[in-house]
Amino acid sequence: MELLKQRIRQDGTVKGTDVLKVDSFLNHQMDIDLFEEIGKEFKRRFEGCGVNKILTIEASGIGIACIAARHFHCPVVFAKKSQSKNIAGAVYAARVESFTHGRVYDVIVSRKFLGPGDRVLIIDDFLANGAALEGLTDLVSQSGAQLAGAGIVIEKAFQPGGDRLRAKGIRVESLARVKSMSETGGVEFTD
Numbered sequence: 746m747e748l749l750k751q752r753i754r755q756d757g758t759v760k761g762t763d764v765l766k767v768d769s770f771l772n773h774q775m776d777i778d779l780f781e782e783i784g785k786e787f788k789r790r791f792e793g794c795g796v797n798k799i800l801t802i803e804a805s806g807i808g809i810a811c812i813a814a815r816h817f818h819c820p821v822v823f824a825k826k827s828q829s830k831n832i833a834g835a836v837y838a839a840r841v842e843s844f845t846h847g848r849v850y851d852v853i854v855s856r857k858f859l860g861p862g863d864r865v866l867i868i869d870d871f872l873a874n875g876a877a878l879e880g881l882t883d884l885v886s887q888s889g890a891q892l893a894g895a896g897i898v899i900e901k902a903f904q905p906g907g908d909r910l911r912a913k914g915i916r917v918e919s920l921a922r923v924k925s926m927s928e929t930g931g932v933e934f935t936d
């Protein structure tokens with residue numbers, strides 16, 4: 746998605762070798778006109794897939810998922826990060842290792858909001874090592890719902906998550922795929 750790539754080139758900053766900061770428009774301050782275009786593009790790519798629910802993970806995915814959902818006319822469910830040890834029963838739970846925070850946490854979704862009969866599109870801001878997306882796909886399979894695919898805003902294609910998930914047969918659509926990046930050289934995309 747050209748508009749998104751231009752914005753990343755213009756306003757994104759690279760920290761170290763593998764963290765892309767896009768907090769001026771994507772995951773802290775949020776450019777809602779850009780989100781609108783992102784939502785339209787996800788709709789175009791997943792048109793006709795029968796999506797009736799969007800699943801994301803708190804916090805950064807929520808805003809993007811909500812704007813996208815206006816195009817799919819469906820509810821958004823966000824997986825909550827939970828510290829609680831006592832979570833069995835009313836929820837689906839999966840373990841996720843956070844890329845940005847370097848720790849492990851559980852994510853949970855109430856059984857009330859996901860189940861057989863749902864056709865789920867997962868949406869998230871970044872795909873890096875794939876742990877967040879794997880956790881979300883795990884929740885979908887526990888629920889018996891069908892997975893239409895995953896819509897990712899920025900995939901860091903030099904990290905292994907995207908390849909691993911596609912190898913499992915999951916349809917992953919990324920709007921910008923970063924081939925390489927550096928603090929001095931900026932950001933290069935795969936196409």
Ligand code: 5GP
Pocket residue numbers: 763764765766767772805842843844845869870871872873874875876877878901906
């Ligand atoms: P993964 O689980 O695929 O390793 O990482 C995905 C999650 O980590 C995303 O939900 C995102 O919040 C965060 N993340 C991964 N890489 C980056 C990055 O380069 N920049 C930012 N801002 N967040 C990232």
